[in-house]
Amino acid sequence: MASKLLASTLRQTLLSKFATAHHVRPLSTAAAVAADYHEDTEGITMKGVKISGRPLYLDVQATSPVDPRVLDAMLPFYISRYGNPHSRTHLFGWESENAVEAARSQVASLIGASPKEIIFTSGATESNNISVKGVLHFYKDKKRHVITTQTEHKRRPRIRVEPQMNGGGQERGLRSGTVPTPLVVGMGAACELAKMEMQYDEKRIKSLQERLLNGVREKLDGVVVNGSEERRYAGNMNLSFAYVEGESLLMGLKEVAVSSGSACTSASLEPSYVLRALGVDEDMAHTSIRFGIGRFTTEAEIDRAVELTVHQVEKLREMSPLYEMVKEGINIKDIQWSQH
Amino acid sequence: MANVVPTRSEVLFLFRSLLRTARQFSDYNIREYTKRRTIDGFRQNRTLSDPDSIASAFSHGKAQLEIAKRQAVIYSLYAPKVKSIMDLKPCNSI
Numbered sequence: 001m002a003s004k005l006l007a008s009t010l011r012q013t014l015l016s017k018f019a020t021a022h023h024v025r026p027l028s029t030a031a032a033v034a035a036d037y038h039e040d041t042e043g044i045t046m047k048g049v050k051i052s053g054r055p056l057y058l059d060v061q062a063t064s065p066v067d068p069r070v071l072d073a074m075l076p077f078y079i080s081r082y083g084n085p086h087s088r089t090h091l092f093g094w095e096s097e098n099a100v101e102a103a104r105s106q107v108a109s110l111i112g113a114s115p116k117e118i119i120f121t122s123g124a125t126e127s128n129n130i131s132v133k134g135v136l137h138f139y140k141d142k143k144r145h146v147i148t149t150q151t152e153h154k155r156r157p158r159i160r161v162e163p164q165m166n167g168g169g170q171e172r173g174l175r176s177g178t179v180p181t182p183l184v185v186g187m188g189a190a191c192e193l194a195k196m197e198m199q200y201d202e203k204r205i206k207s208l209q210e211r212l213l214n215g216v217r218e219k220l221d222g223v224v225v226n227g228s229e230e231r232r233y234a235g236n237m238n239l240s241f242a243y244v245e246g247e248s249l250l251m252g253l254k255e256v257a258v259s260s261g262s263a264c265t266s267a268s269l270e271p272s273y274v275l276r277a278l279g280v281d282e283d284m285a286h287t288s289i290r291f292g293i294g295r296f297t298t299e300a301e302i303d304r305a306v307e308l309t310v311h312q313v314e315k316l317r318e319m320s321p322l323y324e325m326v327k328e329g330i331n332i333k334d335i336q337w338s339q340h
Numbered sequence: 341m342a343n344v345v346p347t348r349s350e351v352l353f354l355f356r357s358l359l360r361t362a363r364q365f366s367d368y369n370i371r372e373y374t375k376r377r378t379i380d381g382f383r384q385n386r387t388l389s390d391p392d393s394i395a396s397a398f399s400h401g402k403a404q405l406e407i408a409k410r411q412a413v414i415y416s417l418y419a420p421k422v423k424s425i426m427d428l429k430p431c432n433s434i
Contacts, residue, residue: 051425053422053425054422054423056425057369068370068408068414069407255425296370296372298426
């Protein structure tokens with residue numbers, strides 16, 4: 001009883017006080033490299049940009065916020081159930097192994113596979129390497145070419161996957177290395193949640209996607225949807241704004257966290273190879289912005305993003321001589337550029 | 341443990357508890373989501389008449405409340421000093 005009381009008092013105290021408390025990370029080495037970074041209750045200054053609040057996150061693609069229900073499933077495996085799932089000699093190992101196998105079933109159930117067909121790897125890059133190189137190696141005596149598409153990773157039936165790294169023989173020898181129980185548990189929980197929530201999320205995210213596109217189109221001309229408008233994943237809206245340079249737009253949109261191009265090339269300024277493969281003109285590909293919408297995105301965020309984007313595009317177009325010429329009826333494609 | 345069909349007041353109490361816990365999330369997005377999902381979930385299950393379905397929906401809701409209570413504490417422990425721009429006063433950036 002006493003401990004219960006203490007816990008509830010502690011919870012109240014934490015909720016009321018810690019919410020405004022300052023965080024010092026005693027183990028963080030960030031201070032040494034973060035001279036450019038300042039954060040207080042007034043706002044954040046970073047890379048020379050001052051923002052009064054944390055930007056709204058519309059970059060929900062491969063990287064998305066962890067659902068609190070998923071985190072709740074993961075935490076016990078960081079705190080008390082820390083066994084190595086490959087340890088066969090004690091309870092810690094057994095319970096972790098059970099958790100990993102339960103997660104394997106959760107993943108399998110979502111995609112309609114058998115748990116035996118699920119191999120946990122570090123991510124998409126490793127999975128692609130294992131399967132593509134596995135096919136290459138399996139057919140190397142008979143066939144010598146692999147034809148793939150630029151835009152997507154096609155699933156290949158009945159592939160014989162082959163290990164790319166050798167070691168302890170975990171994951172049936174296909175992927176050696178200790179399986180990280182908390183991450184795998186999180187993946188399983190996320191899959192189970194996805195199965196349960198997919199219909200609800202899909203409907204909602206689709207309506208946010210429409211809200212975004214309609215909102216932008218209502219106020220701006222020269223807006224092009226990259227990729228199909230009808231047959232597209234609800235959580236993505238990739239737009240090009242004619243006569244606006246994408247990087248300038250991104251720089252002006254500091255309160256909206258979005259990316260240009262596709263995630264694979266987001267570290268470079270090159271327009272996305274995916275966009276070019278879709279047949280988007282080079283000049284339009286340079287103006288592309290990718291909005292990513294997720295389970296936690298709100299209507300108010302979409303409205304704010306529309307407002308900020310429209311404002312920024314209008315501002316940039318006002319400064320653009322190209323846009324002025326177009327308004328005067330000059331066809332940009334007819335212009336003979338000198339010194340090119 | 342067999343699923344027991346809850347009374348009307350038990351259901352209402354669960355609904356209010358979920359909304360109260362939702363408001364405690366320091367994170368703008370999680371707070372809004374938890375509120376919305378609670379309201380939509382109860383609305384969706386409004387027409388349930390089969391006692392087993394009612395009982396299982398109720399026990400699912402109770403489990404969700406426990407998760408939300410724990411996570412509201414955890415989120416508050418790691419809340420950034422700076423709030424989301426969505427939690428600040430109406431748009432003054434333009």
